[in-house]
Amino acid sequence: MIDNISSSKVFSGWHKQYSHQSSVLNSAMRFAIYLPPQASESQKVPVLYWLSGLTCSDENFMQKAGAFKAAAELGIAIVAPDTSPRGEEVADDDAYDLGQGAGFYVNAIQAPWQQHYQMYDYISAELPELIEANFPVLSDKSIAGHSMGGHGALVIGLRNPEQYKSISAFSPICNPMNCPWGVKAFTAYLGSDKSLWQQYDASALITQHNVKQPIMIEQGLADQFLAEQLNIEQFADAAKKANYPVEINQHEGYDHSYYFIASFIEKHLAFHSKALLNQ
Amino acid sequence: MIDNISSSKVFSGWHKQYSHQSSVLNSAMRFAIYLPPQASESQKVPVLYWLSGLTCSDENFMQKAGAFKAAAELGIAIVAPDTSPRGEEVADDDAYDLGQGAGFYVNAIQAPWQQHYQMYDYISAELPELIEANFPVLSDKSIAGHSMGGHGALVIGLRNPEQYKSISAFSPICNPMNCPWGVKAFTAYLGSDKSLWQQYDASALITQHNVKQPIMIEQGLADQFLAEQLNIEQFADAAKKANYPVEINQHEGYDHSYYFIASFIEKHLAFHSKALLNQ
Numbered sequence: 327m328i329d330n331i332s333s334s335k336v337f338s339g340w341h342k343q344y345s346h347q348s349s350v351l352n353s354a355m356r357f358a359i360y361l362p363p364q365a366s367e368s369q370k371v372p373v374l375y376w377l378s379g380l381t382c383s384d385e386n387f388m389q390k391a392g393a394f395k396a397a398a399e400l401g402i403a404i405v406a407p408d409t410s411p412r413g414e415e416v417a418d419d420d421a422y423d424l425g426q427g428a429g430f431y432v433n434a435i436q437a438p439w440q441q442h443y444q445m446y447d448y449i450s451a452e453l454p455e456l457i458e459a460n461f462p463v464l465s466d467k468s469i470a471g472h473s474m475g476g477h478g479a480l481v482i483g484l485r486n487p488e489q490y491k492s493i494s495a496f497s498p499i500c501n502p503m504n505c506p507w508g509v510k511a512f513t514a515y516l517g518s519d520k521s522l523w524q525q526y527d528a529s530a531l532i533t534q535h536n537v538k539q540p541i542m543i544e545q546g547l548a549d550q551f552l553a554e555q556l557n558i559e560q561f562a563d564a565a566k567k568a569n570y571p572v573e574i575n576q577h578e579g580y581d582h583s584y585y586f587i588a589s590f591i592e593k594h595l596a597f598h599s600k601a602l603l604n605q
Numbered sequence: 606m607i608d609n610i611s612s613s614k615v616f617s618g619w620h621k622q623y624s625h626q627s628s629v630l631n632s633a634m635r636f637a638i639y640l641p642p643q644a645s646e647s648q649k650v651p652v653l654y655w656l657s658g659l660t661c662s663d664e665n666f667m668q669k670a671g672a673f674k675a676a677a678e679l680g681i682a683i684v685a686p687d688t689s690p691r692g693e694e695v696a697d698d699d700a701y702d703l704g705q706g707a708g709f710y711v712n713a714i715q716a717p718w719q720q721h722y723q724m725y726d727y728i729s730a731e732l733p734e735l736i737e738a739n740f741p742v743l744s745d746k747s748i749a750g751h752s753m754g755g756h757g758a759l760v761i762g763l764r765n766p767e768q769y770k771s772i773s774a775f776s777p778i779c780n781p782m783n784c785p786w787g788v789k790a791f792t793a794y795l796g797s798d799k800s801l802w803q804q805y806d807a808s809a810l811i812t813q814h815n816v817k818q819p820i821m822i823e824q825g826l827a828d829q830f831l832a833e834q835l836n837i838e839q840f841a842d843a844a845k846k847a848n849y850p851v852e853i854n855q856h857e858g859y860d861h862s863y864y865f866i867a868s869f870i871e872k873h874l875a876f877h878s879k880a881l882l883n884q
Contacts, residue, residue, distance in 0.1 A: 335827065335856075336864035392671035394867065548614070577614075585615035588673065 337398040338363040350452045353411035358384040364401040365462045372466040372602035373403045377475030381427045390584035396595040411442040431478030434515035468598040470494040480528035487537035492601035494542040500561035501529040529564040542573040546580030616677040617642040629731040632690035637663040643680040644741045651745040651881035652682045656754030660706045669863035675874040690721035710757030713794035747877040749773040759807035766816035771880035773821040779840035780808040808843040821852040825859030
């Protein structure tokens with residue numbers, strides 16, 4: 327059961343928001359989907375899942391990324407979930423980087439978070455099942471995201487190579503075990519045993535990875551979080567040691583905002599399109 | 606004196622926000638500017654002024670319209686002012702369609718509004734002077750807007766044909782004298798003498814207009830405000846009677862949102878570019 331909240335025509339396709347009751351998260355959830363004009367029961371289209379960053383909802387990417395022109399031309403649907411469970415009954419924290427809006431795409435095992443914060447299972451299993459049951463989409467999918475969502479895309483993509491044809495990220499948190507945002511969130515959600523953290527750390531996962539999905543990363547060099555939080559060099563080193571060919575594009579002058587994402591999103595859609603459509 | 610608030614690189618150009626003290630409005634004001642990569646002291650670029658709708662600030666268009674790719678390609682700067690004076694000392698109303706966020710681009714003559722609400726003079730005189738004094742732009746300019754801002758663009762453009770090379774609007778309030786939003790705002794800001802309202806009504810102004818600036822209007826046919834507030838047919842009839850060739854493009858299924866604007870903004874930038882660059 328999904329309930330339609332809004333529908334707007336855009337670039338001859340449709341942007342729609344829905345709410346549904348997530349059994350994995352034990353919470354009401356909202357997501358948005360862009361259906362390109364090609365999508366119909368007789369012509370199903372592949373899907374790109376976009377995971378957003380700290381404080382975001384399903385709306386930030388859809389309103390600010392400027393992605394629909396290319397998605398309409400390429401015939402790709404885009405799904406943007408929320409970044410955590412939501413609601414008064416859901417545990418929260420006053421800080422912007424823990425609790426609601428900051429689910430970090432993990433399955434929490436620590437109180438008070440474990441009752442609702444199961445974002446890894448929600449994104450990798452429950453949501454795609456729901457999307458494929460309710461919309462004219464193929465099971466072919468790719469995954470992308472920004473910042474905390476770039477971390478989520480890399481982790482969920484790398485751990486499920488049979489599901490995701492390609493992975494991309496803007497300004498991702500590449501090595502959360504070794505940055506303040508990640509240490510804070512993982513300590514709260516997973517506890518202090520760092521051996522449990524590795525399954526949610528892209529720089530750890532890539533060293534154990536055998537399947538070579540295409541991976542592309544965009545990073546602005548004027549990003550205010552680059553030095554302290556993102557660890558792109560740690561990920562690049564890990565990929566190199568693992569002999570994994572990751573494309574990392576660095577850009578002078580660009581910051582952490584959606585203005586950076588908008589500037590390069592068409593290149594990422596073309597990258598995913600190649601993986602999704604030419605197989 | 607203008608103070609920089611933010612700078613973000615986007616499509617090889619720069620989005621910047623500034624605050625300044627407006628003498629016309631007797632209020633601190635914020636505006637945003639997009640400078641395309643071509644803009645430099647040795648190569649000044651023309652400017653498109655974008656006027657936003659009810660409740661908006663300088664941010665809505667810049668974040669949601671997806672205009673920068675085309676502006677960068679065409680070499681056009683874009684300036685987005687706020688929609689009213691702001692601040693605790695500025696008169697306001699609890700309703701979204703009067704007071705702060707709802708200046709309607711008029712010069713108020715009624716209390717308590719007349720002290721600050723002089724948006725017509727701010728947009729048509731003070732702001733362009735400020736922009737031309739502080740940025741590498743030409744005096745060549747065009748004007749566009751959405752909803753209340755579409756009304757503002759039509760009115761300010763038509764009344765200043767020597768200043769604005771072209772005018773365009775998305776979902777404009779075309780005949781504010783005859784719709785609830787306009788009657789409410791004009792009564793408050795201008796008083797009950799309707800002869801004073803005509804100078805701020807595009808459907809009245811176009812009948813008295815001798816200069817034929819290019820005008821283009823985009824209107825969605827699923828726009829929730831079309832029947833009651835926008836009066837596009839009244840404007841089309843007035844233009845026809847005045848023998849004024851206005852291009853009005855109507856689109857099945859599109860609503861009043863920025864998703865509609867994003868779908869057609871590149872066409873509008875090309876339209877203004879033609880007027881601004883081919884003279």
